Amino acid sequence: MADTLTASPAPSAPMNRQDFVSDQIVRWCPGCGDYAILASVQKLMPSLGIPREKIVFVSGIGCSSRFPYYMNTYGMHSIHGRAPTFATGLKSARPDLTVWVVTGDGDGLSIGGNHLLHALRRNVDLKILLFNNKIYGLTKGQASPTSELGKKTKSSPFGTIDRPINPLRFALAAEAPFVARTVDTDVTHMGQVLERAAKHKGSAFVEIYQNCIVFNDAAFPGVQSRDTRDDAAVKLEHGKPMIFGKAKDKGVKLNGFKPEVVTFDPAKPPSDLLVHDEKANPAVAYMLTELEGDDLPVAMGVFRDVESPTFDGLMNQQIAENAKPGADDLQKLLTGSDSWEVK
Amino acid sequence: METTTTKPVEEIDSVTIRFAGDSGDGIQLTGGQFTTATALAGNDLSTLPDYPAEIRAPAGTLPGVSGFQIHFSSRDVLTPGDAPQVLVAMNPAALKANIKDLEAGGTILVNTDAFNATSFKKAGISTNPLEDGSLKGFRVIPIALTTLTDNALKGMNMTRTQVDRCKNFFALGIMYWLYERPIESTMSWIQKKFKKVPEIAKANTLALQAGHAYAETTEIFEHHYRVKKAPIKPGRYRNIMGNEAAALGLIAASKLSARPLYYGSYPITPASDILHELSKHKAFEVRTFQAEDEIAAIGAAIGASFGGHLAVTGTSGPGVALKSEAIGLAVMTELPLVIVNIQRGGPSTGLPTKTEQADLLQALFGRNGECPVPVVSAATPGECFTMVIEACRIALKYMTPVFFLSDGYLGNGSEPWLVPDVSKLPSLKVANAVRSDEKFLPYKRDPQTLARPWAVPGTAGLEHRIGGLEKQDVTGNVNYEPDNHEHMVRTRAAKVAGIAKDIPPTPILGPKKGKVLIVGWGSTYGAITAAVREFHAKEDSVAAIHLRHLNPLPPDLGEILFNYEKVLVPEMNMGQLLMLLRSKFLVPAIGLNKIKGQPFKISEIRNKVQELLDSKE
Numbered sequence: 001m002a003d004t005l006t007a008s009p010a011p012s013a014p015m016n017r018q019d020f021v022s023d024q025i026v027r028w029c030p031g032c033g034d035y036a037i038l039a040s041v042q043k044l045m046p047s048l049g050i051p052r053e054k055i056v057f058v059s060g061i062g063c064s065s066r067f068p069y070y071m072n073t074y075g076m077h078s079i080h081g082r083a084p085t086f087a088t089g090l091k092s093a094r095p096d097l098t099v100w101v102v103t104g105d106g107d108g109l110s111i112g113g114n115h116l117l118h119a120l121r122r123n124v125d126l127k128i129l130l131f132n133n134k135i136y137g138l139t140k141g142q143a144s145p146t147s148e149l150g151k152k153t154k155s156s157p158f159g160t161i162d163r164p165i166n167p168l169r170f171a172l173a174a175e176a177p178f179v180a181r182t183v184d185t186d187v188t189h190m191g192q193v194l195e196r197a198a199k200h201k202g203s204a205f206v207e208i209y210q211n212c213i214v215f216n217d218a219a220f221p222g223v224q225s226r227d228t229r230d231d232a233a234v235k236l237e238h239g240k241p242m243i244f245g246k247a248k249d250k251g252v253k254l255n256g257f258k259p260e261v262v263t264f265d266p267a268k269p270p271s272d273l274l275v276h277d278e279k280a281n282p283a284v285a286y287m288l289t290e291l292e293g294d295d296l297p298v299a300m301g302v303f304r305d306v307e308s309p310t311f312d313g314l315m316n317q318q319i320a321e322n323a324k325p326g327a328d329d330l331q332k333l334l335t336g337s338d339s340w341e342v343k
Numbered sequence: 344m345e346t347t348t349t350k351p352v353e354e355i356d357s358v359t360i361r362f363a364g365d366s367g368d369g370i371q372l373t374g375g376q377f378t379t380a381t382a383l384a385g386n387d388l389s390t391l392p393d394y395p396a397e398i399r400a401p402a403g404t405l406p407g408v409s410g411f412q413i414h415f416s417s418r419d420v421l422t423p424g425d426a427p428q429v430l431v432a433m434n435p436a437a438l439k440a441n442i443k444d445l446e447a448g449g450t451i452l453v454n455t456d457a458f459n460a461t462s463f464k465k466a467g468i469s470t471n472p473l474e475d476g477s478l479k480g481f482r483v484i485p486i487a488l489t490t491l492t493d494n495a496l497k498g499m500n501m502t503r504t505q506v507d508r509c510k511n512f513f514a515l516g517i518m519y520w521l522y523e524r525p526i527e528s529t530m531s532w533i534q535k536k537f538k539k540v541p542e543i544a545k546a547n548t549l550a551l552q553a554g555h556a557y558a559e560t561t562e563i564f565e566h567h568y569r570v571k572k573a574p575i576k577p578g579r580y581r582n583i584m585g586n587e588a589a590a591l592g593l594i595a596a597s598k599l600s601a602r603p604l605y606y607g608s609y610p611i612t613p614a615s616d617i618l619h620e621l622s623k624h625k626a627f628e629v630r631t632f633q634a635e636d637e638i639a640a641i642g643a644a645i646g647a648s649f650g651g652h653l654a655v656t657g658t659s660g661p662g663v664a665l666k667s668e669a670i671g672l673a674v675m676t677e678l679p680l681v682i683v684n685i686q687r688g689g690p691s692t693g694l695p696t697k698t699e700q701a702d703l704l705q706a707l708f709g710r711n712g713e714c715p716v717p718v719v720s721a722a723t724p725g726e727c728f729t730m731v732i733e734a735c736r737i738a739l740k741y742m743t744p745v746f747f748l749s750d751g752y753l754g755n756g757s758e759p760w761l762v763p764d765v766s767k768l769p770s771l772k773v774a775n776a777v778r779s780d781e782k783f784l785p786y787k788r789d790p791q792t793l794a795r796p797w798a799v800p801g802t803a804g805l806e807h808r809i810g811g812l813e814k815q816d817v818t819g820n821v822n823y824e825p826d827n828h829e830h831m832v833r834t835r836a837a838k839v840a841g842i843a844k845d846i847p848p849t850p851i852l853g854p855k856k857g858k859v860l861i862v863g864w865g866s867t868y869g870a871i872t873a874a875v876r877e878f879h880a881k882e883d884s885v886a887a888i889h890l891r892h893l894n895p896l897p898p899d900l901g902e903i904l905f906n907y908e909k910v911l912v913p914e915m916n917m918g919q920l921l922m923l924l925r926s927k928f929l930v931p932a933i934g935l936n937k938i939k940g941q942p943f944k945i946s947e948i949r950n951k952v953q954e955l956l957d958s959k960e
Contacts, residue, residue, distance in 0.1 A: 022808070024820065053803040058646070061811075068808050069821065074800040076649060077810025078642070079672050085634070085642025086649070090800070093605050093630060093647035093654075097800050115642070118635040315632075319625050327626035330598050331765040334591055338528070339581040339762060340383055 081112025374411025516554020
C-alpha cells in the first residue's frame with residue numbers, strides 16, 4: 001500500500017546548496033548563531049545524495065524551530081516541545097524518508113523533555129539537532145533548563161535556583177546510540193559532526209552550542225572564540241588519545257573515575273592519555289560530559305556511536321513479516337470466527 | 344446439543360439477567376460466554392458490563408463487585424434491560440450491590456458457600472440476608488456452588504483455589520439449562536482458551552457439564568424457560584462490542600481509502616481495547632503506536648497523516664484534554680485525522696469505567712482560538728463500525744481532523760451485528776497532490792469542498808512547509824495580516840459547515856408532526872427508541888430523531904424541530920446538545936439529564952414524555 005503514497009519521479013538532477021534554500025526571508029536576529037547552523041545544514045544536504053523530496057525537517061517552537069521554513073525540503077513547524085512525536089509518527093509510517101528534528105534547550109528539554117527521552121530510548125531513526133543557547137530567546141529572555149545556576153534573567157532577577165540539565169547526559173542516560181556536540185562558530189567541525197549524524201542509522205543526537213546575541217551573548221566563553229577554543233576544548237577522535245591546546249601540549253587522562261588535564265612536551269605525549277572510543281561503555285562518554293569548568297576542556301565531537309535496531313525498522317519489519325497473501329481478507333476479518341446464519 | 348429433559352418448558356418473551364460477583368470471579372467472562380450462546384440460540388440481545396475501576400479490589404467487598412447484564416428476547420432488543428429479572432450473586436457483596444436493581448418478584452441465584460460471617464463483614468452487613476427476611480418478595484434459589492463444583496471435580500486433585508475458579512462455569516451450566524442455551528460454544532471455547540493447561544480445560548468443562556446436569560436433575564428447578572428465536576433480518580451475524588466495531592471500521596476505512604492505517608494511542612479506560620484489537624492486525628498493514636503520553640499519540644498520528652497515511656488517535660475525555668493543542672495544529676495544517684473519544688464519567692479522572700456523554704462541548708469547543716472540528720457519533724455498538732468509517736470519510740475528503748464520539752456503554756456493550764458485505768462499502772479514496780507545471784500552492788483549495796491539497800513527502804516538486812502559525816491564503820506561507828487572518832478563520836469555519844451538504848435526510852421515528860419530539864445522540868438510542876415504540880402502541884403524537892452528525896448538524900434539523908409542540912433532549916450530561924439546539928435554533932427544548940454513570944432506562948424516557956404529554960403548558 002505504501003508505494004501508492006508517493007509516485008516519485010525519476011531521480012532529481014545533482015543538487016547544490018542553493019537547491020535547499022527556501023524562498024522565505026530568514027527572520028533570525030542579525031548575528032544569531034542559527035545562521036551558521038542553517039548554512040552548514042544546507043551545505044551538507046547535497047552531499048548526502050538523498051533526493052530533496054525525501055527529506056523532512058520537523059521542529060517545535062522557539063527561535064531554532066523556525067528552521068524548517070528556511071529549508072527547501074518538506075517541513076513541519078509544529079507545537080512546543082512535541083517535534084519528536086510528529087517525527088516519530090512520520091518516520092515509522094514512512095521509513096523511506098529522512099527525518100530531521102530541530103529543537104532548542106527549552107523546546108527539547110523543558111516542555112518536550114518527555115518526548116525527547118522516548119524518541120532516543122526507542123532509537124527512532126531521527127537526526128535531532130538541539131540548539132543550546134541556555135536561554136528562552138523567542139519569549140525574550142527567560143531562564144532555560146540549561147541556564148547555569150544563579151543566572152539572572154527577566155524571570156529570575158535574583159538568580160535561578162534550579163540546577164541546569166546537561167543535554168548530553170540526558171541523551172546518554174536515554175541510551176541514545178549517537179551522541180555528539182559541536183559549536184556554531186566552528187563551521188568545519190560542525191560540518192563534520194552533522195555529516196556523521198546524517199550517516200548514522202538510528203537516533204542521532206547533536207547538541208550545538210549556539211550563541212544568542214540578544215539575550216545571552218557569549219554563553220559559551222572559550223569554545224566559541226577562534227582565539228581561545230583550541231585551549232578551551234578537546235576534540236574527540238575515535239581511537240586517538242585526547243590531546244588539545246594550541247601547542248598540542250595538553251591531554252586528558254583518568255584519575256580513577258575523574259578526568260583530569262596533564263601537560264607535556266608535544267613531542268613526547270604520555271602513554272596513559274585517555275584514548276577516545278565511541279563504542280565504549282556509555283559511562284565513559286558520561287565522564288567526558290563532566291569536562292567543564294576548573295580549567296578542564298569542553299569535549300566536542302562524537303561521544304558515542306553504536307548501532308542498534310531502530311524503532312521504525314522494527315515496526316515495519318513486523319508489518320512485512322505478517323504481510324502474507326490472503327491474510328488481509330477484510331470480509332473474513334469482519335465475519336470473525338463465531339458468526340451464525342439467520343435464515 | 345439436544346436438551347433431553349422431562350421437565351416442563353415455560354415460554355417467555357424476554358428476560359434480563361445480571362451476573363454479579365468479585366471482579367476476580369470471571370463475571371465478564373461468564374457473561375461473554377452466555378452472550379455467545381444466546382446469540383447462537385437465535386435471540387436478539389443487548390449487553391452491559393459494569394465493572395469496577397480497580398483491577399482486583401479486596402475480594403468480597405462492595406468496590407470489588409463486577410456485573411454483567413444481558414437482555415435477550417424473541418423480539419427486537421434495543422437496550423440491556425431496565426431492571427434484571429434474574430440476579431446471579433456469587434457472594435453477599437454482589438447481592439447487596441445489585442438487589443436494589445432487581446425487579447419485584449425477581450429471582451436470585453446465590454452461592455450459599457460464600458454466605459458466612461467473614462463475607463458478611465467484608466460486605467458490611469450484619470445479618471444473613473438469606474435468613475433475615477430482607478429478601479422477602481424475591482424468589483431465592485440457594486445453591487452451594489463451591490461445594491457442588493468441588494464434588495464434580497473429585498479425583499482431579501485440585502486445590503481449593505483452583506476449584507473455586509471453576510465455580511463460575513458450574514453456574515453457567517445451570518443458566519444454560521435454565522434458558523435452553525447450547526453449551527457447545529463454551530465447551531469449544533474452553534478447549535481453545537486452556538489449550539496449554541489441559542487439566543484446567545478438563546476441570547472447567549466438567550464444572551460446566553455438572554452445572555447443567557445438576558439443574559436438570561435437582562428439584563429446585565421445576566421447569567425451564569424457552570425464549571423463541573427473534574425475527575431477525577436474514578444474513579450472517581456475529582456478536583460485536585462497540586470498541587471492536589470501531590477497530591474493524593478503522594481497518595475497513597484503511598482498505599477503502601487504500602491508505603495504511605496508523606493508530607497512535609496511550610492506554611486509557613475505556614478506549615484501550617481499540618488499541619489491543621488494532622495491534623493484532625499487522626497483516627492489514629496496521630501500524631499501532633503505544634506512545635509515551637496522549638500528546639505523543641496524537642503527534643505521531645499527525646506525523647503519519649503528513650506522510651499520507653490514514654491517521655487516527657484514540658482515547659477518552661482526559662486524553663482529549665491533553666491532545667487539544669495538537670488538534671488545533673491539525674486544524675491549522677488541515678491534515679486528515681480521526682480522534683476517537685470513548686467517553687467516560689468526568690470531570691478529571693472521574694468515573695473511568697462508567698459511561699457519560701459529557702464531552703460533546705469539549706469536542707466542539709475545547710481548544711484555543713476559532714477551531715472548528717467536525718463531530719460524529721454512533722448510536723449502537725454495531726454502528727461504531729459505520730460511523731468511524733464516516734469520520735474517516737469526512738477527514739479524507741475535507742482534509743480536517745474529525746471527532747468520533749462513542750462512550751463506555753457503547754464501547755463495552757455488545758449486540759448481534761449483521762456482518763457488512765465488503766463489496767457494498769463505499770470507496771474513500773482521495774488523490775494525493777501531483778506535480779504540475781505551475782508553482783505548487785499548498786493552501787489552494789478545492790472550490791467544492793474547500794479542502795487543500797494533500798502533498799505527501801516523497802513527491803518531487805511539492806516540497807513545502809506547514810505549521811501552526813497562521814497561513815497566508817493560497818500560498819500557506821506564515822502570515823499575520825489582519826484581513827488574511829479573518830479570511831482564514833472564516834474559511835476554516837466554512838469548510839466544516841459545508842460538510843452538511845453530505846448529511847442525508849434525518850429519519851424520523853414516528854409522525855412528521857406531533858406533540859413531542861425526542862432528539863437524541865449517541866448511546867441513548869436504544870432507550871429512546873424503545874420508549875417511543877411503547878407510545879406508538881397507543882398513540883401517534885410522539886416521535887424521535889437520533890443525530891449521528893453533531894458538527895455540522897443535519898441541514899434539515901431546524902425544520903424538523905418546529906414541527907412538534909415540545910422538544911425533549913435526553914442526555915447523559917447536564918444538557919450539552921440541548922444548549923447547542925437552543926442557541927442555534929432558538930427552540931425552547933427541554934432537557935432530560937442523567938449523570939449517574941449509567942445509561943438511561945426506557946422507563947425514565949417514557950415517564951418524562953408522559954409528563955410532557957400530560958402537562959397543560
